[in-house]
Amino acid sequence: MTVTVDAVEPVRHRAGVLDKARDILPKVVLAPSFALILFFVYGFILWTLYLSFTNSRILPVYELVGFGAYVNLWSQPNWYVALQNLAIFGSLYIFFCIAIGLTLAILLDQRIRGEGVLRPIFLYPMALSFVVTGTAWKWFLNPGLGLQRTMQQWGWESFRFDWLTSTDMAIYTVVIAGVWQASGFVMAMFLAGLRGIDSEIIKAAEIDGASTFSIYRRIIIPLLRPAFLSAVIVLAHMAIKSYDLVIALTGGGPGNATELPSTFMYSYTFTRSQMAVGSASAVMMLMGISAIIIPYLYSELRERER
Amino acid sequence: MAFLEIRDLYKTIAGADILKGIDITLDKGGFLVLVGPSGCGKSTLLNTVAGLTDVTKGDIVIDGEIVNDLHPSKRDIAMVFQSYALYPNMTVEGNIAFALEMRGVPKSERDEAVRAAAKTLQIEHLLKRRPSQLSGGQRQRVAMGRALVRKPRVFLFDEPLSNLDAKLRVEMRAEIKRLHRDTGATIVYVTHDQIEAMTMATKIAVLKEGIVQQVGSPEEIYRRPANLFVADFMGSPAMNLLEGKVVTNGAERAIEFAGSGSDGPIRLAMPSSVRETTFVDGQSVILGIRPEAITDRGLTDPEATTVSIVDALVDLVEPTGSDTFVVTKIAGKEITARVRSDVDARAGETFQFAFNLDKAVVFDPKTTKRLA
Amino acid sequence: MSAAATSVSPGSARFARYFIYATLVIFALIYLLPLFVMIITSLKPLDEIRSGNMLALPQAPSLDAWFKAWGTACVGVNCTGISGYFWNSIKMVIPAVAISTILGALNGYVLTKWRFPGHKLVFGMMLFACFIPFQAVLIPMARVLGEIGLSNTTAGLVLVHVVYGLGFTTLFFRNYYEAFPDELIKAAQMDGAGFFKIFWRILLPSSGPIIVVTVIYQFTNIWNDFLFGVSFASGGGAPMTVALNNLVSSSTGVKEYNVDMAAAMFAALPTLIVYVVAGRYFVRGLMAGAVKG
Numbered sequence: 021m022t023v024t025v026d027a028v029e030p031v032r033h034r035a036g037v038l039d040k041a042r043d044i045l046p047k048v049v050l051a052p053s054f055a056l057i058l059f060f061v062y063g064f065i066l067w068t069l070y071l072s073f074t075n076s077r078i079l080p081v082y083e084l085v086g087f088g089a090y091v092n093l094w095s096q097p098n099w100y101v102a103l104q105n106l107a108i109f110g111s112l113y114i115f116f117c118i119a120i121g122l123t124l125a126i127l128l129d130q131r132i133r134g135e136g137v138l139r140p141i142f143l144y145p146m147a148l149s150f151v152v153t154g155t156a157w158k159w160f161l162n163p164g165l166g167l168q169r170t171m172q173q174w175g176w177e178s179f180r181f182d183w184l185t186s187t188d189m190a191i192y193t194v195v196i197a198g199v200w201q202a203s204g205f206v207m208a209m210f211l212a213g214l215r216g217i218d219s220e221i222i223k224a225a226e227i228d229g230a231s232t233f234s235i236y237r238r239i240i241i242p243l244l245r246p247a248f249l250s251a252v253i254v255l256a257h258m259a260i261k262s263y264d265l266v267i268a269l270t271g272g273g274p275g276n277a278t279e280l281p282s283t284f285m286y287s288y289t290f291t292r293s294q295m296a297v298g299s300a301s302a303v304m305m306l307m308g309i310s311a312i313i314i315p316y317l318y319s320e321l322r323e324r325e326r
Numbered sequence: 327m328a329f330l331e332i333r334d335l336y337k338t339i340a341g342a343d344i345l346k347g348i349d350i351t352l353d354k355g356g357f358l359v360l361v362g363p364s365g366c367g368k369s370t371l372l373n374t375v376a377g378l379t380d381v382t383k384g385d386i387v388i389d390g391e392i393v394n395d396l397h398p399s400k401r402d403i404a405m406v407f408q409s410y411a412l413y414p415n416m417t418v419e420g421n422i423a424f425a426l427e428m429r430g431v432p433k434s435e436r437d438e439a440v441r442a443a444a445k446t447l448q449i450e451h452l453l454k455r456r457p458s459q460l461s462g463g464q465r466q467r468v469a470m471g472r473a474l475v476r477k478p479r480v481f482l483f484d485e486p487l488s489n490l491d492a493k494l495r496v497e498m499r500a501e502i503k504r505l506h507r508d509t510g511a512t513i514v515y516v517t518h519d520q521i522e523a524m525t526m527a528t529k530i531a532v533l534k535e536g537i538v539q540q541v542g543s544p545e546e547i548y549r550r551p552a553n554l555f556v557a558d559f560m561g562s563p564a565m566n567l568l569e570g571k572v573v574t575n576g577a578e579r580a581i582e583f584a585g586s587g588s589d590g591p592i593r594l595a596m597p598s599s600v601r602e603t604t605f606v607d608g609q610s611v612i613l614g615i616r617p618e619a620i621t622d623r624g625l626t627d628p629e630a631t632t633v634s635i636v637d638a639l640v641d642l643v644e645p646t647g648s649d650t651f652v653v654t655k656i657a658g659k660e661i662t663a664r665v666r667s668d669v670d671a672r673a674g675e676t677f678q679f680a681f682n683l684d685k686a687v688v689f690d691p692k693t694t695k696r697l698a
Numbered sequence: 699m700s701a702a703a704t705s706v707s708p709g710s711a712r713f714a715r716y717f718i719y720a721t722l723v724i725f726a727l728i729y730l731l732p733l734f735v736m737i738i739t740s741l742k743p744l745d746e747i748r749s750g751n752m753l754a755l756p757q758a759p760s761l762d763a764w765f766k767a768w769g770t771a772c773v774g775v776n777c778t779g780i781s782g783y784f785w786n787s788i789k790m791v792i793p794a795v796a797i798s799t800i801l802g803a804l805n806g807y808v809l810t811k812w813r814f815p816g817h818k819l820v821f822g823m824m825l826f827a828c829f830i831p832f833q834a835v836l837i838p839m840a841r842v843l844g845e846i847g848l849s850n851t852t853a854g855l856v857l858v859h860v861v862y863g864l865g866f867t868t869l870f871f872r873n874y875y876e877a878f879p880d881e882l883i884k885a886a887q888m889d890g891a892g893f894f895k896i897f898w899r900i901l902l903p904s905s906g907p908i909i910v911v912t913v914i915y916q917f918t919n920i921w922n923d924f925l926f927g928v929s930f931a932s933g934g935g936a937p938m939t940v941a942l943n944n945l946v947s948s949s950t951g952v953k954e955y956n957v958d959m960a961a962a963m964f965a966a967l968p969t970l971i972v973y974v975v976a977g978r979y980f981v982r983g984l985m986a987g988a989v990k991g
Binding site: 042045046047049050052053054056057058060061062063064065067068071080120123124127128130132138140141142143144145146147148149150151152153155156157158159160165166167169170173174200204205208209212257260261263264267268271281282285286289290295298299301302303305306309313314317318321 | 725731751805839860862929962965
């Protein structure tokens with residue numbers, strides 16, 4: 021294109037090198053972070069996936085052998101114990117966290133004096149490390165010195181609470197400690213949801229003659245649907261990842277009674293020298309979490325767009 | 327050559343054509359108002375002038391320079407945003423001085439310029455405050471001060487008054503107009519409020535769906551709207567638009583409208599504006615007439631040459647204090663007339679309306695364009 | 699009086715209030731109980747623990763167990779207490795929080811105010827990275843840390859925590875800056891400010907709350923981490939949580955519950971203090987971490 025030198029034709033300004041640099045600067049700033057994520061998250065996931073198709077034992081080997089590790093994984097009784105425990109732990113953990121969290125949130129929402137004192141008490145366990153929680157509850161539930169003996173000393177001679185050392189019941193102690201830690205957080209989520217409800221809707225329902233109970237059942241709880249969804253997703257995600265709590269509370273025992281997929285993966289990979297099987301179990305965990313998280317993130321990001 | 331020239335401008339965003347060949351020019355010191363309903367592309371047009379949005383095709387020329395590829399900060403223009411966009415962490419002084427600071431103007435000069443701008447806008451006492459401590463009107467003034475201090479070639483205003491309450495809006499409207507008069511600045515102003523457009527502009531461009539419908543002085547736009555859209559959009563209450571047929575009435579032509587209910591057809595004389603236009607009998611036309619051109623008989627302009635008197639049933643009476651709007655129905659459409667407030671018009675009774683057809687226009691229903 | 703028809707009689711209303719308060723207080727006591735037991739146990743001598751009641755207050759409270767946990771308790775074969783590991787955690791958490799917060803702020807700024815085609819995909823990929831089970835990256839990470847000589851070092855843990863914290867810090871800042879008016883950026887551009895000037899002069903000064911939220915969230919998460927610590931730094935470079943677990947689960951010698959509890963308190967105190975001082979921001983971070991912002 022030639023610029024005609026004409027008295028009427030205006031001067032055309034061109035974008036300079038600096039202007040172009042300015043355009044790519046934001047991408048240059050974002051690039052290192054994105055590269056880190058690409059390599060350390062997505063690259064590593066592919067790496068783990070690859071290892072799950074090898075015969076790696078104590079060290080990685082890179083010769084593909086097909087689905088051997090998966091066949092091996094699904095023939096381990098231990099893996100089934102882990103899955104069964106996850107099902108028990110996950111469902112009870114989610115159920116009780118939501119039940120207690122919702123109850124506390126509704127009670128706290130009744131214009132309670134001292135809410136400012138009570139709320140932080142329900143929530144503080146969330147600030148603790150799972151290892152600390154596990155250590156504390158391990159002591160508290162210790163049959164020889166903890167709750168059981170305390171009750172007996174207080175005169176309830178027949179009181180028994182030895183779940184921690186019982187093969188059948190140990191997984192429920194993980195549930196107790198887990199619920200203690202996370203239910204306050206669920207309460208906070210529901211409380212935020214309750215405080216977000218338009219008070220005029222409640223007033224309208226009162227004028228329509230609804231009782232407090234039916235206002236909650238018919239109007240408020242249905243309006244908390246997004247909070248329920250978030251709570252279930254977050255808790256399910258925490259349940260699958262749960263590792264520290266089990267290690268600190270029961271160490272996966274007694275025996276393998278509290279084995280979870282996360283502890284299974286760790287012990288097969290790092291202590292039992294079955295890296296391929298460990299990788300295969302990690303891939304299964306990733307698939308489980310993806311099935312929950314991806315649809316959720318997708319809908320969240322789309323909602324935000326509106 | 328005009329000072330600001332927008333030439334055959336196109337903008338496509340995500341496959342949608344937002345601007346479709348805009349051509350507007352503005353002389354130095356002019357006040358151009360871009361007006362139109364939301365989504366008409368007026369804000370996008372303003373953003374392309376500012377350089378905040380790239381153009382797809384066409385040129386923006388400021389003072390003989392094509393500035394399409396220039397960064398906003400190098401176009402020597404200033405903008406007042408709808409939300410004022412005051413930097414929340416800086417004082418009023420810091421806000422006004424920021425652009426000068428970015429350009430490396432020494433502190434003493436900056437202070438001088440800030441003080442001068444603050445004086446013009448009477449916000450000297452607010453200089454140490456933060457935006458959160460200001461009222462809406464004060465923030466508006468600070469936003470203007472921020473633009474003013476740079477002495478730019480062109481000022482851009484993006485719906486600056488839409489966040490103010492009605493009373494303040496009228497005040498600030500006058501303020502901006504005074505500022506324009508005193509500084510001789512060249513201004514491009516976007517609004518969806520046709521009253522703002524009418525009161526402030528030296529030139530109005532009415533946009534719809536990315537196309538300029540009409541460019542002209544406020545008076546031209548108001549009196550001789552180019553098409554039905556402009557006629558309907560500008561003016562409040564809106565222009566009455568009545569569909570009828572051309573008939574021959576003795577020696578003269580007239581427009582006939584179907585009566586409402588049992589009434590016979592209503593005939594109005596052919597408006598003066600289309601005296602020279604040729605019509606055929608039975609041709610469909612749309613008559614456009616502003617409420618103030620339909621009055622009670624006593625208020626009729628004594629110099630009017632063509633007046634038709636029509637008896638019609640009053641549907642609704644809306645007193646506004648200064649005038650009264652009387653609503654009736656002709657050809658199945660609501661017609662608003664503006665009568666004196668002391669006239670005795672009652673809903674359900676017949677009233678004599680005087681149509682001043684010197685002030686009426688005629689549109690072609692097919693093309694929607696004004697005839698003659 | 700039509701209002702009386704719907705309102706409950708005052709007696710039963712008062713009963714309902716008592717019931718609500720009673721329930722809340724009982725729950726509060728249950729929530730406080732483990733912490734209470736931890737503290738009183740750490741203040742008792744060992745024979746009082748063995749013979750006495752778990753819930754009884756210490757007869758002669760003493761900090762002996764705390765000193766022992768800090769200075770002379772045996773973690774594995776080393777009997778130098780947990781102090782070294784406590785400092786390991788401090789040395790890990792400060793740079794990791796600082797770096798991930800700074801990067802998150804810049805990422806959030808780019809992803810909201812300097813959008814480019816594909817910005818949503820980039821953000822989606824960073825966000826998903828927050829939620830992966832870390833088991834899926836443990837083996838490669840261990841290999842890579844070994845290759846670059848960062849196994850069992852604090853620097854290695856800093857790298858790990860920065861990488862896997864980036865998703866959250868980016869999420870926090872992105873959501874915060876999303877609500878920051880675009881017009882301010884446009885105005886600053888017209889005023890002649892560039893990319894970094896706008897960030898430094900306009901956004902950052904208004905980012906106080908989100909910086910606090912992010913720092914607290916990252917601090918809590920990194921301090922409390924166990925999996926990365928135990929996988930990549932189980933020896934002398936181990937963080938506090940790993941040392942605590944080693945101390946508590948070591949099966950040699952006499953079980954010193956009071957020392958265990960004191961060590962657990964050392965591990966809990968930094969995050970508890972943060973929670974007490976800035977609980978509001980802690981909760982905000984948790985909620986934002988649950989994506990719904």
